[in-house]
Amino acid sequence: MFVSTDESPPSFKSYTLLMPAVSVGNVGQLAVDLIISTLQLPKVGHFHTDSLIPMVGNNPYATSAENANDLSTNAEVYCSKDLKLAVLQIRTPIIQTRIRQFRKNIVSWIKSSGFSKTVILSSSHAYQRDDQQLQGTPLRYLLTPALQKEAGQRIQELEWREMEKVSTFPGISDSEQKLYIPGGGVTKGLYTDCCDEDIRMAVVLIFCSEGDNIPDAFALGNYLNDWLHLLGKPAQGSPQWNMPPSWKLLFGNGIPPAIF
Amino acid sequence: MATFFGEVLSVYSRAVEEEDREDEDENEEDVEIRRELEEKRTVHLKWCPEVSQEKLLCSHLIIAAGTNAAGFVSTFILNPARWHPVGWMALWNERNKGSGVLNSPPAPGEPGCVIYQQKEGGAVLICQCTCYVAEDQLFQWTEKLFAGLQKRGLTVTVLSDAPIAEYKTADYLHGRDIPFLCALKTSAYKEVVNSPFLDQPNIVTGLPAAVLCHCEVHGIPAVLYQNYSDVISADSVTMEAYKPALTSTKSVKLEPPSTAILQKFTRGFDVHDNLYT
Numbered sequence: 363m364f365v366s367t368d369e370s371p372p373s374f375k376s377y378t379l380l381m382p383a384v385s386v387g388n389v390g391q392l393a394v395d396l397i398i399s400t401l402q403l404p405k406v407g408h409f410h411t412d413s414l415i416p417m418v419g420n421n422p423y424a425t426s427a428e429n430a431n432d433l434s435t436n437a438e439v440y441c442s443k444d445l446k447l448a449v450l451q452i453r454t455p456i457i458q459t460r461i462r463q464f465r466k467n468i469v470s471w472i473k474s475s476g477f478s479k480t481v482i483l484s485s486s487h488a489y490q491r492d493d494q495q496l497q498g499t500p501l502r503y504l505l506t507p508a509l510q511k512e513a514g515q516r517i518q519e520l521e522w523r524e525m526e527k528v529s530t531f532p533g534i535s536d537s538e539q540k541l542y543i544p545g546g547g548v549t550k551g552l553y554t555d556c557c558d559e560d561i562r563m564a565v566v567l568i569f570c571s572e573g574d575n576i577p578d579a580f581a582l583g584n585y586l587n588d589w590l591h592l593l594g595k596p597a598q599g600s601p602q603w604n605m606p607p608s609w610k611l612l613f614g615n616g617i618p619p620a621i622f
Numbered sequence: 623m624a625t626f627f628g629e630v631l632s633v634y635s636r637a638v639e640e641e642d643r644e645d646e647d648e649n650e651e652d653v654e655i656r657r658e659l660e661e662k663r664t665v666h667l668k669w670c671p672e673v674s675q676e677k678l679l680c681s682h683l684i685i686a687a688g689t690n691a692a693g694f695v696s697t698f699i700l701n702p703a704r705w706h707p708v709g710w711m712a713l714w715n716e717r718n719k720g721s722g723v724l725n726s727p728p729a730p731g732e733p734g735c736v737i738y739q740q741k742e743g744g745a746v747l748i749c750q751c752t753c754y755v756a757e758d759q760l761f762q763w764t765e766k767l768f769a770g771l772q773k774r775g776l777t778v779t780v781l782s783d784a785p786i787a788e789y790k791t792a793d794y795l796h797g798r799d800i801p802f803l804c805a806l807k808t809s810a811y812k813e814v815v816n817s818p819f820l821d822q823p824n825i826v827t828g829l830p831a832a833v834l835c836h837c838e839v840h841g842i843p844a845v846l847y848q849n850y851s852d853v854i855s856a857d858s859v860t861m862e863a864y865k866p867a868l869t870s871t872k873s874v875k876l877e878p879p880s881t882a883i884l885q886k887f888t889r890g891f892d893v894h895d896n897l898y899t
Contacts, residue, residue: 365839367809410839412761416832418806418846419825431819433808435835454827457758459656608822616792 364439364471366407372441374448374475378590381450381468383484383552386545387570390483392579392609393586394451398440399423399606400593403449409437409471413464415454422608445592448477456548465548469555472563479509481590482552483582484567487545491569494526500569501585502526504541504553509562513589520588525567543567576609662714665755665762667770669709670727678708680771681745682873687829688783690849692750693887694861695781697879699748699868704741709770711735711763717754728753735763746873747771751829760832768836777811778837778844779871781864782830786852790824801851801863806834811843816866820848856887 366372380397382390397403402425417436424430436454441447456464472480488500502525505513527539543550549565556563566586570578584600587593593601648656669678686695699705710727711734718733728734733753740746755763786800803817806826820826826834830846837844847867851860861884868874 408835408839410835412758412765415757415827416760416835417825417827418831418834418838420806420820420822422822424822430822431807433806433834433838435838436831459660459758611790611792611823615790 364407365410372406376478377446377448379448379477379480383482383547383549384455385485385547386487387485387572387575389485389575389578393483393582395606396583396603400604403440403442405438406441407439408435413456413460417454423606465551465555479562482565484546484549485570486543488569488571490544492528502567504565506557506563508560665759665766666712667766668712673708677772679745680747681775682777684748684779686781687751689856690783690860691781692752693856694864695748697883698876699874705738707736708739709737715756755829764832764836780830780833780846782848784848784850786850789850801849801860804848806846808838808844810841811845858884
């Protein structure tokens with residue numbers, strides 16, 4: 363459930379909600395980090411739930427000594443009034459037995475807050491791309507029927523590629539096709555829930571492998587920015603993202619000088 | 623995944639599974655088993671029979687999680703003449719089995735979560751937790767504990783153990799005094815913090831994280847002291863490192879530990895660990 367940090371909870375009516383799916387390489391979460399850190403979004407509340415593993419740390423987006431020691435928790439909500447944007451950052455995996463519960467909580471929060479649309483940033487295993495998915499860009503999208511009416515046109519102009527369905531029985535029959543997002547965590551579940559509940563929702567995802575996923579996060583951020591225009595883009599090249607200080611030491615400690 | 627030096631490490635995917643489990647296929651029996659397991663894993667807060675009221679009044683709650691934190695409160699604070707056990711958290715999980723865990727308080731020396739109250743005054747509570755609390759039980763554990771307390775001007779102090787290997791820093795740790803304390807505090811906590819703050823990208827998980835999350839969300843002033851140590855077992859140097867965390871607190875008085883108690887805590891480990899005895 364959403365708990366506001368202020369006495370008066372903010373209104374998210376007609377806001378866009380951005381959230382990551384905890385998925386392969388944590389690309390969605392990294393991209394959300396980039397967005398919060400670049401736009402310097404203020405924190406407005408927590409998503410307090412028993413479905414996520416608890417975690418705390420200091421402010422991952424610290425800009426000065428004053429705000430460096432603000433506590434951050436496993437799921438927090440940031441928001442920008444000017445952009446009409448709310449961003450939910452999830453920092454820990456979902457407890458396996460409570461995945462359904464988590465989906466339910468998210469869907470009911472989306473419904474009760476009145477978001478105009480929800481965008482899920484996600485990723486999928488690159489090694490599971492099939493023949494038709496292998497060519498071209500690794501970036502894909504999905505729209506629920508409710509959002510298709512509104513955003514379909516714009517997405518077509520961008521020449522985005524929809525996530526291809528794959529055969530249920532590959533090599534035997536191609537007649538039955540299904541949506542398959544391996545390594546995508548709750549992505550597919552949330553997408554189907556939103557389709558059923560007639561919620562305006564989009565999935566934006568990238569095929570990737572585990573490793574240094576920072577370039578994937580940039581790619582996903584740029585891709586999303588082409589659609590939502592969160593960040594001004596120079597005529598040539600990509601927008602200037604700001605890496606949060608919490609990204610340092612992603613590959614462990616500094617090198618001990620004694621080894622040289 | 624490949625690291626800086628090129629060696630390949632096997633990492634598990636945080637995405638949990640290749641594809642969401644199709645639990646729509648689940649039959650009645652599966653649902654029943656799942657429900658029973660869930661029930662068995664429920665955390666209960668149990669009061670000792672002599673505690674009359676349903677909720678205990680509490681102005682300062684100290685939670686000690688881990689062997690050394692628990693050892694510290696046992697040796698420096700929990701003098702049996704001044705403190706008595708009032709309750710315990712009863713929980714069952716894969717690493718905390720046994721038929722009696724739900725019905726009787728943990729025996730001395732056994733892992734468990736015991737709550738102590740000060741005999742005089744009585745508004746200070748200490749929760750000593752040495753047993754494993756599973757990830758899915760952490761949220762419940764904190765909810766149940768705080769639901770059992772009457773909060774009037776409540777402040778929470780959490781003491782917790784952590785291995786130095788988990789501490790991330792760009793500087794090489796050689797020469798730094800180990801063990802050392804790092805602190806985290808909730809936004810409602812306005813008092814002085816007696817150690818440096820935990821710097822990014824270090825994080826805290828487990829029981830201390832669950833308590834701090836709860837306090838942050840509910841606006842309870844809370845501070846966490848994480849003790850990074852290179853000794854895994856109970857050890858007097860690591861225990862002493864907790865001292866600054868409670869020196870400025872008026873509600874508890876640190877007592878010089880008796881050698882007998884210290885020995886009781888640290889000796890048990892030495893005997894088994896030494897190859898030559």
